[in-house]
Amino acid sequence: MSDKTGTAMRAATIAVLVENEAGVLARVIGLFSGRGYNIDSLTVAPVDAEGRLSRITVVTSGTEMVIEQIKAQLDRLVPVHKVSDLTLEGPHxxxxxxxxxxxxxxxxxxxxxxxxxxxxxxxxxxxxxxxxxxxxxxxxxxxxxxxxxxxxxxxxxxxxxxxxxxxxxxxxxx
The missing domain is CATH 3.30.70.1150 (ACT-like. Chain A, domain 2)
Structure with missing residues (x-):
């Protein structure tokens, strides 16, 4: 798979650990839509006993540079604790x-x-x-x-x- 310029594209499954608070999902989605990135799949749910943290799983695709930009921009959002590209980090x-x-x-x-x-x-x-x-x-x-x-x-x-x-x-x- 490649983009219009012939640059190789790849799918990425990105897990994001965030504070479970109002507006966080909207900020994550806004990051994608504001930059023209597509979301192929999106799921979110609380993942700790106290309900303080949520896990967002985003499936997207783009060039390696675009995927790296997405991860870096997600990592800079204030309520984000951790960003993990499961596609690159090993078996999942x-x-x-x-x-x-x-x-x-x-x-x-x-x-x-x-x-x-x-x-x-x-x-x-x-x-x-x-x-x-x-x-x-x-x-x-x-x-x-x-x-x-x-x-x-x-x-x-x-x-x-x-x-x-x-x-x-x-x-x-x-």
Missing amino acids: LVRELALIKVVGTGDHRVEALRLADAFRARVVDATTESFVFEMTGNAEKIDAFCALMRPIGLKEISRTGAVAIARGTHALMG
């Missing part, structure tokens, strides 16, 4: 949760259940004409499942966006 896990609604009857229902079993998707709601499947995995797995469900009767998808964590003993906190 990335997962997403999706709820997928499929509507159909007869053979389409049977095929939907067969595919769900193959992809380890779980039925979390069922009516005589629809299923809602719950699925976790990487984005490619969820995309592949949805592509197969489209001709069967895919009607709606709700996705969380990526969450990520380093493998082994390396940790963002502590």
Whole structure:
């Protein structure tokens, strides 16, 4: 992948540890939008027992220089404690949760259940004409499942966006 000038682009999964206070997420998003950087995925939630800290996981892409700028600018925001580019720092896990609604009857229902079993998707709601499947995995797995469900009767998808964590003993906190 490369930009208009032919410079190599890469995807980056960036974990940001921040103070859990009003306006922090808006400041992070503002940093991206104000500079024309795209956010492919964004998740945020409190991560400590007292609720003082939140972890933001941002998936973005750009040239190496752009990714370095993003990390440096994030690191300069006052409520930010730590910025970690999981993509560069070693092995890490990335997962997403999706709820997928499929509507159909007869053979389409049977095929939907067969595919769900193959992809380890779980039925979390069922009516005589629809299923809602719950699925976790990487984005490619969820995309592949949805592509197969489209001709069967895919009607709606709700996705969380990526969450990520380093493998082994390396940790963002502590």
